[in-house]
Amino acid sequence: AQSVTQLGSHVSVSEGALVLLRCNYSSSVPPYLFWYVQYPNQGLQLLLKYTSAATLVKGINGFEAEFKKSETSFHLTKPSAHMSDAAEYFCAVTSLGANSKLTFGKGITLSVRP
Amino acid sequence: ETGVTQTPRHLVMGMTNKKSLKCEQHLGHNAMYWYKQSAKKPLELMFVYSLEERVENNSVPSRFSPECPNSSHLFLHLHTLQPEDSALYLCASSPLITDRFYGYTFGSGTRLTVV
Numbered sequence: 001a002q003s004v005t006q007l008g009s010h011v012s013v014s015e016g017a018l019v020l021l022r023c024n025y026s027s028s029v030p031p032y033l034f035w036y037v038q039y040p041n042q043g044l045q046l047l048l049k050y051t052s053a054a055t056l057v058k059g060i061n062g063f064e065a066e067f068k069k070s071e072t073s074f075h076l077t078k079p080s081a082h083m084s085d086a087a088e089y090f091c092a093v094t095s096l097g098a099n100s101k102l103t104f105g106k107g108i109t110l111s112v113r114p
Numbered sequence: 115e116t117g118v119t120q121t122p123r124h125l126v127m128g129m130t131n132k133k134s135l136k137c138e139q140h141l142g143h144n145a146m147y148w149y150k151q152s153a154k155k156p157l158e159l160m161f162v163y164s165l166e167e168r169v170e171n172n173s174v175p176s177r178f179s180p181e182c183p184n185s186s187h188l189f190l191h192l193h194t195l196q197p198e199d200s201a202l203y204l205c206a207s208s209p210l211i212t213d214r215f216y217g218y219t220f221g222s223g224t225r226l227t228v229v
Contacts, residue, residue, distance in 0.1 A: 009154070034217050043118070043204055043220035051215045090157070092217075101170070102218060104157040 002027040004091045006105035014113045019063075019078040021108055023091030026072065033074040034092040034102070035065055044090060050074060061085070086112045117141040120205050120221035128229055129195055135224045137188040137205030145211040146188040147218065148180060151202040163188060164211040195228045202226070 003026045013019055025031055032051050036044040048059025055067040061084075065076045074091060091105040118139045127133050139146065148160040162170035163182040177199075179191040188205055202225050206218035 032215065036217075036220075041222070041225075043120075043222045044206075044218075045220070046217045049215075049217050101159060101162065106154070106156040 002031065002093050002095060002103050004033075004093050004103060004105040006091055006108050008108060009106070010109045010111065012111040012113060013081045015083055016080050019076070019081045019085065019110065021076040021089050021091075021110065023065075023074045023076065023105060024072050025074060025091075025093045027093055027095055029095045031093050031095050033065075033067060034094075035059065035063070035074075035076050036090045036092060036104075037061075038088045038090065038107070040087075047076070047089075081110075081112045083112050083114065086110055118205055118207055118219050118221035120203075120224050122224060123222065124225045124227075126227045126229060127192070127195065129197075131195075132191070132193040134192065135190040135203055135205075135226075137190075137221055139186055139188075139205075139207040139219070139221075141207060141209075141219060143207035143209050143219070144185050145208045145213075146182060146185070147206040147208075148188065148190055149204040149206065151204055151223070157204070161190075162211065169211065192226075195226075197228050200226055200228045 005024045034049045035047040038044050048057045050067045058064045063078045088107045088109050090107045092102050094102045121136045146163045150158045160174045161180040166182045181189040202223045204223045205221040208218050
């Protein structure tokens with residue numbers, strides 16, 4: 001079985017501050033990990049993904065995430081928050097295997113203060 | 115505009131109504147998915163179709179009935195719903211069900227309210 005844990009439901013940062021959204025995963029086989037963003041009244045948009053190549057992954061809108069196997073983590077960061085980053089962020093995991101599917105965390109809402 | 119289009123965007127229906135949600139993808143993908151997104155809950159995978167064949171049904175009540183007439187279209191037929199079925203219903207697609215590298219492409223969802 002596989003799962004992801006996103007602790008907390010809400011993160012608030014000031015514009016220009018560092019964004020750090022945490023994700024820890026559980027998987028009995030090597031995982032593939034994803035971050036998605038959901039803006040209000042929209043579907044989910046892929047931000048970035050880890051698929052066993054480089055452990056530091058860069059995505060759209062200046063976001064990046066680092067896969068740390070020893071910590072079973074895949075935290076999402078952005079050096080400087082922008083007002084337009086306010087949204088809900090979902091971490092997801094899958095793995096090789098006929099029955100594997102994309103399993104999502106419960107999401108975390110990012111607010112950006114002026 | 116994503117490659118996955120869902121209609122309608124909003125739907126209000128009574129508990130005795132019958133309605134359908136539609137999803138269309140223009141990406142040439144062969145796998146399609148229905149997810150339910152309720153407030154404060156993780157996304158719930160409802161159904162998975164691969165090459166127009168249903169391959170997964172996650173204990174979804176029979177009042178939800180999916181249909182995949184071809185690899186570009188996916189429907190979710192609704193009847194005698196309950197208020198707790200109110201949620202955002204998301205459609206997604208991927209090149210192949212076994213393609214773990216790609217991730218899924220999502221539509222914008224249908225916001226369903228059952229009254």
